[in-house]
Amino acid sequence: MSKNLQAVRGMRDILPEQTPLWQWMEDRARAVLAGYGYSEIRLPVLEMTELFERSIGEVTDIVEKEMYTFADRNGDSLTLRPEGTAGCVRAGIEHGLFYNQVQRLWYQGPMFRHERPQKGRYRQFHQIGVEAFGLVGPDVDVELILLTARLWRSLGLADLELQLNSLGTPAERTRYREVLVAYLRERVDRLDEDGRRRLETNPLRVLDSKNPEMADVVAGAPSLLDFLEADSRAHFTAVCDALADAGLSYTVNPRLVRGLDYYARTVFEWVTTRLGAQGTVCAGGRYDGLVEQLGGRPTPAAGFAIGLERLVALLEEQGAAHGHGAPHVYLVALGAPAERAGLRLAEQLRDALPGLRLVMNCGGGGPKAQFKRADRAGARYALVLGDGELARGTAGLKPLRETGEQDDVATAVLPAVLAARLGVPQATGI
RNA sequence: GUGAGCGUAGCUCAGUUGGCAGAGUCCCGGAUUGUGGAUCCGGUUGUCGUGGGUUCGAGUCCCAUCGCUCACCCCA
Structure with missing residues (x-):
């Protein structure tokens, strides 16, 4: 504060x-x-x-x-x-x-x-x-x-x-201004303080007054369009x-x-x-x-x-609301080996899927905390990496926005699986 | 430049004739040792905008000051 x-x-x-x-x-x-x-x-x-x-x-x-x-x-x-x-x-x-x-x-x-x-x-x-x-x-x-x-x-x-x-044109406006100023000067006693000041500084603005007491003066003024x-x-x-x-x-x-x-x-x-x-x-x-x-x-x-x-x-x-593009995937990495492997996997997935929005968990934490972060980030899927997945060469893919079980997906086919589920294109060439 | 209203937790706000600084939310942890949301339990968070005055005692009353907001003015 x-x-x-x-x-x-x-x-x-x-x-x-x-x-x-x-x-x-x-x-x-x-x-x-x-x-x-x-x-x-x-x-x-x-x-x-x-x-x-x-x-x-x-x-x-x-x-x-x-x-x-x-x-x-x-x-x-x-x-x-x-x-x-x-x-x-x-x-x-x-x-x-x-x-x-x-x-x-x-x-x-x-x-x-x-x-x-x-x-x-x-x-x-x-x-x-x-x-x-x-x-x-x-x-x-x-x-x-x-x-x-x-x-x-x-x-x-x-x-x-x-x-x-x-x-x-400037010439037309000048002529109008002269007539307007003459008109206003004759009625200067009916102008408020602002009106009198504007009469000197910017006479056209007198007509813009919001003061209802000047409404009749304004209404009777000559119109620029006539000039x-x-x-x-x-x-x-x-x-x-x-x-x-x-x-x-x-x-x-x-x-x-x-x-x-x-x-x-x-x-x-x-x-x-x-x-x-x-x-x-x-x-x-x-x-x-x-x-x-x-x-x-x-x-x-x-x-x-x-x-x-x-x-x-x-x-x-009018109620327009636009959220940030929520992440497609939040990578949950449990334990130091999984964190190291997770960083590599995240980069591989970003290479393979150029439109992918993937957030890597940072700051460690237990599964409960990491899944909570995944949920709050709005991710559609949690991608889970732990000792078991590392040993099997897989990653757990769990839907967070719809009902469905967590699948154990071999990392080799992960890009294709994610591309299909998320509807994002895979990188071409290379 | 002029006028009015408002400043209390990260956010939204209560706070009684002057008497221990509060709620909700958020965040963290637990219930559930590798699985989020809903529920329950527990916990952290303060220069009460700032400075002065009155008082045994001030978030509360008085003065000043700064900031924010809205309106005038002006303009996109």
């Missing part, structure tokens, strides 16, 4: 009990991504601080107060990545991946933000990020959304709600139509605003009500200006990120 050593605040251990569910989820995601032709890219966790200042936006909460930033030994200012898009764009520019090319990329890994931890929000958290570069049209926006929908289906998640909005010009409007309509064609239901949420400055036009979120206050499981959108903003050639782009802790929490909440 000593408090001397414990994990840093907001950083969690994922324990062996939980890793099967994570691995299953990651496997499903990999399969879906492969099905759409996306390739994995592996990126550093550490980047130059300037990268995030220039991409996420200098006046965002993330950059202003949530980054893990420190001086390297040579004086460079480095930052643990708070999100993945910036690093992905940096890598693409650096390696010429965007030069007249279409790139469909994904990555996975830890992100770091110094926020107050709560349910679904940690200081180290994990994302799967997916980015598509070089495609201007609404078709790729739709592809990304269909990809996420397929992943939810693959994971057995049914009740996520898709919310959709268009932020327009889209023909191109943006056509883009958004095309996205909506294609989603309808695909049979995906969605809600247009005019108040949906991203926290990162680089988004433009299509933005979307997958939301659940089952995870408390942090209900956004996946969010993304189009960010056509970012590559150029970071020094690359103008390159249209769109992408999204999935919060894996939240996804796992949702899977757990």
